[in-house]
Amino acid sequence: MYDFAIVGGGIVGLATAMALCQRYPQAKLLLLEKESQWAFHQTGNNSGVIHSGIYYRPGSFKAKFCHDGCRSMVAFCREHGIAHEVCGKVIVATQANELLQLDNLFQRGLANGLQIAKISAEEVKEIEPHVQCLAGIRVFSTGIVSYRQVCQKYAEIVRDRGGELLLNTKVEKITPTSDGQILETDRGTFSTRLLINCGGLQSDRLAKLGNVDPQAQIVPFRGEYYELKPEKRDLVKTLIYPVPNPNFPFLGVHFTKMIDGSVHAGPNAVLSLKREGYKKTDFDLKDMAEIFSYPGFWKLAAKHANEGIQEIIRSFSKAAFVRSLQQLIPAVQADDLVPTHAGVRAQALQPNGQLVDDFLIVKGQHSVHVCNAPSPAATSSLEIGKAIAAEVNLMLS
Structure with a gap:
């Protein structure tokens, strides 16, 4: 035994x-x-980001474990010679109605004990010259690695x-x-x-x-990515995130420099009809039946119908996906992007429709x-x- x-x-x-x-x-x-x-x-199949913990509710397991885990992961990589980079990231507000949420996010980061700084649009451009925004947060501890x-x-x-x-x-x-x-x-x-x-x-x-x-119950969400062509990688120096929608449980499409030098753009977040389904065409009858017979799913869908529709549109329309990316970097064009692998997030959903x-x-x-x-x-x-x-x-x- x-x-x-x-x-x-x-x-x-x-x-x-x-x-x-x-x-x-x-x-x-x-x-x-x-x-x-x-x-x-x-x-x-994730983006390889060593997260800082800025997004998570102070006092939660996510906030504490991520704050401590960011340090212990970097220390582990250093100890064992695993390629990584503490490159930092910027979170930017591109519209006036995002400035209050940006400030709220900054206060949350301070409450979580992070080394962060509020920066102006000009200071953002010193870090990420191609970003267009009104203001931003610089998060110093964020890194990248191959998990x-x-x-x-x-x-x-x-x-x-x-x-x-x-x-x-x-x-x-x-x-x-x-x-x-x-x-x-x-x-x-x-x-x-x-x-x-x-x-x-x-x-x-x-x-x-x-x-x-x-x-x-686990409800799978597929995150779909594009990748910048090698000759366009200089559009992104580190990691660039939008201000997340506080009413939607995902972070929005963003740019991530990977440890191999490539730059991924995404993800969107669409319901996967198979728990381990990485393609749009993947489906499993058992998995579908579990999702659609679960009361919590329909309550979630009703609550986030508009956001969900936008995610589906981005999934099937490259032009819509690119428009979302252009809110961060206007110079990005459809021809600069090629599809790359997707990931599937195992998200627990309660019967009342609340995401855990x-x-x-x-x-x-x-x-x-x-x-x-x-x-x-x-x-x-x-x-x-x-x-x-x-x-x-x-x-x-």
Whole structure:
């Protein structure tokens, strides 16, 4: 029997494994991942941003874990020689009605203990010469990295500490017992004293398999990106974000310099008709049925109908997508952009139509379930792992 079994080989699962191996060096640990490689879904398809934590409600898990995680992620990359850059970013107001929200965001950043500065349009141009705006915020601690490389190092450390890692192993049944959990997979059966579910896009289903109410349902949103052609990359020096709409749960299309030198533009946010669907044509009948039969989805759709329609238009109209980008950089033209890979965000949605806006960790008997860990989970992964290890310690004491 294993002491700990973790399901999910994304960045949160791997960070949790690493934290448990460090805290319990004599424990027998197993990590199961259904795909053929680590960080296959959310982690491996995100923008690679080391977030500062400016957007998140002061006192929330997201605010604390992201603030601390930004520092610990940079320190981890330095320690292990992983390519990264603390390049900073600017958040800009392009319309007069955004100036109040920009100031509110600045105050939130101060409340979250960040090193930030209010800057004028002229000062923004000193950082990003092609941006047109009225004012901005400079966020000094934001960085970029390849989270796939980070995950490879996490996995290496877990192996070195004696953890057992299995790819191509899908959990199909979970049976709670008096002293633990039995996991039936397509590669055999495993027993564990404690199960930690870090299943991302499948986390709510895994919780239900273990007779635990996840308190929400995962609804997948696909983020679609374009990439600037190499000869146009000089339009962007760092990262450029708009002031987010406070009534909409996504940050809006923005420009992100990647650690490989490329520049991505996006994402929009559209409902995915398949939990692991990265193309517009992807759909899954089971996934669709779950979404459309869930009362919370229709309440969310009604609340954000106008914004949702605009996201759908941007998904199918490159011209509309480009117009959104031109609000930040007027010089960007459609011919400057080519499509690139999409990502899918596992967003937990409550039955009342409210998006779960913080990390959600649900405890069961002999189990811990991470049921909402979208962005900034990658930035926060070391801190989430340590928090779960501390929670496990309380459960075992």
